[in-house]
Amino acid sequence: xxxxxxxxxxxxxxxxxxxxxxxxxxxxxxxxxxxxxxxxxxxxxxxxxxxxxxxxxxxxxxxxxxxxxxxxxxxxxxxxxxxxxxxxxxxxxxxxxxxxxxxxxxxxxxxxxxxxxxxxxxxxxxxxxxxxxxxxxxxxxxxxxxxxxxxxxxxxxxxxxxxxxxxxxxxxxxxxxxxxxxxxxxxxxxxxxxxxxxxxxxxxxxxxxxxxxxxxxxxxxxxxxxxxxxxxxxxxxxxxxxxxxxxxxxxxxxxxxxxxxxxxxxxxxxxxxxxxxxxxxxxxxxxxxxxxxxxxxxxxxxxxxxxxxxxxxxxxxxxxxxxxxxxxxxxxxxxxxxxxxxxxxxxxxxxxxxxxxxxxxxxxxxxxxxxxxxxxxxxxxxxxxxxxxxxxxxxxxxxxxxxxxxxxxxxxxxxxxxxxxxxxxxxxxxxxxxxxxxxxxxxxxxxxxxxxxxxxxxxxxxxxxxxxxxxxxxxxxxxxxxxxxxxxxxxxxxxxxxxxxxxxxxxxxxxxxxxxxxxxxxxxxxxxxxxxxxxxxxxxxxxxxxxxxxxx
Amino acid sequence: xxxxxxxxxxxxxxxxxxxxxxxxxxxxxxxxxxxxxxxxxxxxxxxxxxxxxxxxxxxxxxxxxxxxxxxxxxxxxxxxxxxxxxxxxxxxxxxxxxxxxxxxxxxxxxxxxxxxxxx
Numbered sequence: 289x290x291x292x293x294x295x296x297x298x299x300x301x302x303x304x305x306x307x308x309x310x311x312x313x314x315x316x317x318x319x320x321x322x323x324x325x326x327x328x329x330x331x332x333x334x335x336x337x338x339x340x341x342x343x344x345x346x347x348x349x350x351x352x353x354x355x356x357x358x359x360x361x362x363x364x365x366x367x368x369x370x371x372x373x374x375x376x377x378x379x380x381x382x383x384x385x386x387x388x389x390x391x392x393x394x395x396x397x398x399x400x401x402x403x404x405x406x407x408x409x410x411x412x413x414x415x416x417x418x419x420x421x422x423x424x425x426x427x428x429x430x431x432x433x434x435x436x437x438x439x440x441x442x443x444x445x446x447x448x449x450x451x452x453x454x455x456x457x458x459x460x461x462x463x464x465x466x467x468x469x470x471x472x473x474x475x476x477x478x479x480x481x482x483x484x485x486x487x488x489x490x491x492x493x494x495x496x497x498x499x500x501x502x503x504x505x506x507x508x509x510x511x512x513x514x515x516x517x518x519x520x521x522x523x524x525x526x527x528x529x530x531x532x533x534x535x536x537x538x539x540x541x542x543x544x545x546x547x548x549x550x551x552x553x554x555x556x557x558x559x560x561x562x563x564x565x566x567x568x569x570x571x572x573x574x575x576x577x578x579x580x581x582x583x584x585x586x587x588x589x590x591x592x593x594x595x596x597x598x599x600x601x602x603x604x605x606x607x608x609x610x611x612x613x614x615x616x617x618x619x620x621x622x623x624x625x626x627x628x629x630x631x632x633x634x635x636x637x638x639x640x641x642x643x644x645x646x647x648x649x650x651x652x653x654x655x656x657x658x659x660x661x662x663x664x665x666x667x668x669x670x671x672x673x674x675x676x677x678x679x680x681x682x683x684x685x686x687x688x689x690x691x692x693x694x695x696x697x698x699x700x701x702x703x704x705x706x707x708x709x710x711x712x713x714x715x716x717x718x719x720x721x722x723x724x725x726x727x728x729x730x731x732x733x734x735x736x737x738x739x740x741x742x743x744x745x746x747x748x749x750x751x752x753x754x755x756x757x758x759x760x761x762x763x764x765x766x767x768x769x770x771x772x773x774x775x776x777x778x779x780x781x782x783x784x785x786x787x788x789x790x791x792x793x794x795x796x797x798x799x800x801x802x803x804x805x806x807x808x809x810x811x812x813x814x815x816x817x818x819x820x821x822x823x824x825x826x827x828x829x830x831x832x833x834x835x836x837x838x839x840x
Numbered sequence: 841x842x843x844x845x846x847x848x849x850x851x852x853x854x855x856x857x858x859x860x861x862x863x864x865x866x867x868x869x870x871x872x873x874x875x876x877x878x879x880x881x882x883x884x885x886x887x888x889x890x891x892x893x894x895x896x897x898x899x900x901x902x903x904x905x906x907x908x909x910x911x912x913x914x915x916x917x918x919x920x921x922x923x924x925x926x927x928x929x930x931x932x933x934x935x936x937x938x939x940x941x942x943x944x945x946x947x948x949x950x951x952x953x954x955x956x957x958x959x
Contacts, residue, residue: 314849315849315850315890316890317889317890320889321849321889321893335847335852335893335894336852337854337913337916337917338852338853338854338917338920338921338928339851339852339853340851340852368924368927382921383927384852385850385851385852386849386850386851386852387850387851635923635924706912706913706916707916707921707922707923707924708921713952715922715923717921717922717923718922718923721923764948764952766946766947766948767910767911767912767945767946767947767948767949768912768946769912
């Protein structure tokens with residue numbers, strides 16, 4: 289894991305002191321709300337329905353146990369005892385008081401955390417694969433490149449006032465766990481024929497009111513040219529992005545208007561003007577960053593663990609957990625453990641202070657002091673020995689953290705919605721809870737298989753509904769909550785935007801409709817087909833029929 | 841019938857106008873049946889930038905013989921999040937909270953409409 293040096297630490301302490309002064313000036317009236325709002329947003333502090341909300345950055349979704357414990361302490365001391373993990377691998381606290389915010393930033397800075405790049409029209413916190421450094425699928429460790437981008441983009445003077453926010457995701461595996469194709473820039477690390485590494489650069493994907501799967505504008509960017517190329521992309525966007533209209537200000541609108549080819553040409557033209565020696569990362573600096581991630585102290589273990597095999601054979605609940613939440617590790621004798629934050633009746637993505645502490649302890653004792661956040665609002669213990677899995681499972685189970693439902697129907701992404709968010713039109717959380725209740729039977733959920741349901745409370749799509757196998761969008765129909773269903777989206781390597789199923793449904797009909805959709809799928813699926821595969825083969829009609837036929 | 845709402849600057853708490861003061865409970869809010877005093881309260885609130893932000897009037901509807909915010913959004917603001925029934929103002933319970941929970945009115949919140957317009 290990357291360690292902040294003295295300069296980083298001083299910088300965070302200064303930043304926190306600066307914000308303390310800004311808050312004092314706001315409270316005394318020296319700053320107006322219009323002057324103060326951009327300053328608080330630059331520190332991740334939003335005003336929501338009931339209180340201020342503080343969004344804390346978790347760079348590429350990676351935490352150590354000290355940091356996780358500090359988040360638990362903040363949840364307990366300054367919030368109502370919980371935090372909410374977001375679809376960008378960050379954490380939000382819902383009940384923050386403005387007067388406490390500077391003290392919270394101090395406490396975060398003590399453990400190398402902050403709220404920079406979690407709001408505003410800057411390059412936001414870069415997201416990456418939660419299995420980084422643990423999966424055998426990756427061609428390189430994407431955290432190295434995420435950290436390079438973090439250092440380059442943090443408070444970058446040229447890119448602090450972009451036309452709109454700017455989000456980058458990096459994956460180094462063919463299986464994409466970052467939704468890279470629906471980011472402003474998605475970087476997919478690939479190995480070239482000659483063995484060298486390069487990025488496939490995808491630009492102009494996005495969700496919100498105008499969803500796009502981003503086109504590839506460069507098939508193979510040599511890794512040592514990453515920063516100059518990003519600079520060129522950002523420059524073209526900064527110059528030509530639509531500052532006149534907030535709905536058209538994201539880079540996706542510019543890329544779509546120009547066409548990918550013309551956009552790529554302009555980027556290449558700009559790239560040619562950039563002095564590579566200034567803009568690109570020196571080899572020595574890359575080596576320094578790489579070294580920080582190379583030191584994972586794995587033990588040499590046999591690939592097979594008797595303790596693990598015995599537990600699996602004797603305990604059906606453990607075996608189910610292993611089937612759904614445990615993933616293969618690159619290192620013999622180790623595994624990747626997904627910790628679901630989607631238990632029955634739990635708010636998707638919420639973790640209590642006590643749960644955070646339990647997971648922090650497990651990370652420290654059993655996962656080489658490493659903890660990850662996924663964009664699907666779950667946690668990951670990336671380096672757990674097979675021998676330790678039964679103990680880890682029992683500890684998770686005792687704290688309601690062993691729900692064996694990763695990527696199953698009840699592993700639902702939901703934004704905070706109208707329960708918390710000032711922008712929302714409708715609630716998302718209770719709808720997710722209704723659906724999870726409908727599919728509480730784990731045997732049935734496993735029979736249904738991979739099914740990604742994602743719910744947003746407004747068109748801004750924080751709940752990723754456009755790229756869900758079943759997407760649910762809350763809409764406001766004359767002040768009442770209605771929900772529009774869409775099918776066939778994917779945020780993974782086979783990315784696609786879902787198609788609207790039909791007229792929006794009232795809240796109490798949504799879980800039933802999902803049940804009808806699942807019924808229709810089970811009727812027509814071929815062997816081995818996921819819900820998404822079946823939809824892609826048979827199209828919208830059978831599903832439409834299942835939901836709307838009786839209603840007519 | 842109308843009331844006037846805001847967020848308190850120092851902590852973000854939802855507050856309601858009551859005869860020149862800002863109170864935390866909807867049950868204590870001043871209810872207006874004329875436009876002029878509503879406009880007066882909003883204008884006084886907007887003149888207190890170190891006390892409150894986002895001051896606007898809300899429409900009310902009758903529920904269980906009491907008044908409740910007409911829009912769903914404003915009922916959630918007066919209660920707290922529906923996924924955590926012990927968090928926020930609803931935690932203390934009582935008749936007013938129950939009336940808010942049972943209210944069935946539907947309309948867009950003026951605060952929400954203003955938010956969209958501002959963008």
